[in-house]
Amino acid sequence: MPRRTTRRRIGVPDAFRRLPMNEEDLAGLPSFRVIRVSTEAQDYRGGPEGQAHELDLAERRTRVTPTDLELHDASPGWDAGRLEPALAWAADGRVKVGLVPYFSRFMRDPALAFAFRDAFHARGCVLYFADRRLLSSDPARQGDFGEQAVKAQIDNLDRARAIAAGIYAKFRMHRDPGGHPAFGFRRTSEPRPVLEPDPDGIAAAVLLFELYASGLYSDDTLALEAARRGLVSPRTGRPLTAAGIAELLRNPVYNGYLVRFRGFADEETVEAPWRHRQVERPDRSSEIVVDPPVSDELWERVQAIRSQRATAGTRSARERVYVPRLVCHGCGAALRGHAGSGRRRMAHPSPVCAQWLDASGRRTSFRAEIYEWQIAALLATAQVDESAKARIVGALGGEPPVIDIRRVSRLEQQLRAIALDNAFGRMSDEVYLRRKSELAGQIEAARRPESAAQTVDPKRALGYLDDLRSLWDAELPESPEHHEVRREYELRRAQATAAGFDRLEVLGPVIVEAKLSDDPMAGASLALSLQPERAELVGDRAEVVRRLLDGRRSRLAHADTPEARKKRRQRAGNGTLSCFGRGERI
Incomplete structure (x- = not known):
């Protein structure tokens, strides 16, 4: 077959x-x-x-x-x-x-x-x-x-490349980013369509910025207010949505800047033609002044409000308080807190570096109390004697000046923009050199701010050290009915740690290096009063850390908790227990 x-x-x-x-x-x-x-x-x-x-x-x-x-x-x-x-x-x-x-x-x-x-x-x-x-x-x-x-x-790729080249040429020569005009803008019809502010609509966009800068509106409520005032999108004919309001408030075109590829590595920002206007002087000469639809002050105020609202605020009373400023000494990763087991723990994020694993016995997290003990031992070495008081009083002068990074970045951006204008012939050499000199002086002044006139009262710094000792010396209650009291102490300890230390580098359960804060009241007073560079634990706490360093994963009988202390008191003189139980795992 x-x-x-x-x-x-x-x-x-x-x-x-x-x-x-x-x-x-x-x-x-x-x-x-x-x-x-x-x-x-x-x-x-x-x-x-x-x-x-x-x-x-x-x-x-x-x-x-x-x-x-x-x-x-x-x-x-x-x-x-x-x-x-x-x-x-x-x-x-x-x-x-x-x-x-x-x-x-x-x-x-x-x-x-x-x-x-x-x-x-x-x-x-x-x-x-x-x-x-x-x-x-x-x-x-x-x-x-x-x-x-x-x-x-x-x-299709060839067409896309040609279209992208044409859009970039339009962006470079005519300062037009392409796409649909933003709310309050239009494109001219003659001799060729170029983006410009719409005289009939730009005032409505500026009004939205002013309303948001008042601090009384969110994106949602501002969208409702815009609809109540009859503001609609010219392209769709529908009221502005909350997402549209958020995009409008983030769009630098209103501040006189055009951004290409915003958010990507090759992002490019240039000044728009409407950021400056020519003003006639009484002597019949002209001057170019900065006058965008949304002024720099209004733009900065709106962005500051948005940044503040986008940042997580204070934790609610139901959430845990963890030890701040903890970073891995090996890889620099910030430790995160969690309480999945009902106890506060500080964990190394994934992937865990080899140095941490070697020092921690392959464990990725430890109880928050382990680090709080060491912070308390370190702060307990702060000796506020007469010599320390003299050092603190002599060192605390004016507060260190704070550099306005946002202002420096904006001035450097303006310097790059006028350099491009001069290179492409849109600005004469005389105007360019004059504005370059002005911007260079402003940048130098912004990078070297003058010291603030106000000073830190040394008495406040000394009182701060006394408050530290009271915070860490208090024994926190464990009973559920005193949860709010315990959390309040944990919160104040976390705030004091964040104020006094810039970072606490740890490997496993041990703090290996403590870098003090630049704050004059907290960091400076600590630096002038701490005697040893590193404090050692004693007693049961030292035993707990020693066992952890040995890599022992069993439950520890010497945990420093009320339950563990109660069981140690019940131990008879011959070393036997009058009642049975296990300590808590640390």
Whole structure:
């Protein structure tokens, strides 16, 4: 009996055997149409009509049976999700042929093109590309299918590159970032469309900034206020949403800056033409002044409010208070707190560095009390004797000046912008040199702020040290009814730690290095009063840390908690326990 393989058609893939392989086999099969445009604007430029004419010719040529099923949408050729309805039609047996006007209307990604071809074939449906008379199941033209898929992608990438180059040239020469104009802006019609503030609409945008700067509005409430005042988007004709308000308040175009590729590594910022205007002087000379729609002061105030509201505030009373300023000495990662087991623990984030694992016995977290003991021992060495008081009084002068990083960045940005204007001929050398000298002086002054006139009262610093001792000497209650008292002490200890230390570098359960804060009242007073550089634990606490360093993972009998102390008091003189129990795991 001859083998089955001898009856197979040579060169025909198994997946194509039950599918039509040429145009003649398509006669009488039910078909659907694919009419696809890249944008909605192409609907009135003749694109769909041209595709429909191509499909009419294909239907007469192949003699398929047309159905009322048609994919007609405005989506890019990279989007494969719009073909899902056609796959459902094929799975139900309603269609056997899909008519596509030309290949790029089907897919512009070769990998997706082959994947969807196989998906249609698995459901008993083939694709026919009218312009090339290419059938997806024709074994002799599979090379043409792959070639068209690659060409569609290359053509799309070339077009995208040319469009991007044109948009960048417009951005460089005419200071236009492209896209839809922002709220309160428009594009001129003559001699060519260029972005500019709309005299009739920019006042409404400035009003939104002023309302938000009052601090009485959020994005949601400001959107409601804008709707109440009748402010609508000129492009959509609908009221501004909260997301639209947030985007408007973050858009630097209102402050006179244009940003290209905002948020990416190649972000580029330039000054817009409307950031400056020419003012006539009484002596008939002119001067260029900075006068954007939203002033620098108003812009900075709005951004400061948004930054403050985006920052997490004080923890609520129901949340835990953890030890701040803890970082790994090996990798510099900040330790995070969690209380999944009901106890406060400080954990090393993943991935855990090798130095931490070696020092911690492969453990990734320890009880917060372990570090609080060491902080308390370190602070207990602060000797406020007469010599320390003299050092504190002599050292505490004016507060160190704070450099306004935001102002320095803005001035440097302005310096780069005028350099570009001069390079492209938009600003004369005389004006450029004058403004460059002014900005250079402002940058130097911003980088070297004068010391504040106010001083820190040494009595406050000495009182701060006394408060520290009282904070860490108090024994915190463990009973649930005193939870608020315990949390209040934990919060005050955390605040004192954050004020006195810039960072506490730890390896496993041990604080290996403590760097004091630059704060004159907290950090300076500690630095002038601490005697040893590192404090040692004693007693049961030292025993706990020693066992942890030995890598022992069992529960410890010498935990410094009320329950553990109670059990130690119950121990008889001969070393036996009068009641049984285990200490808590640290």
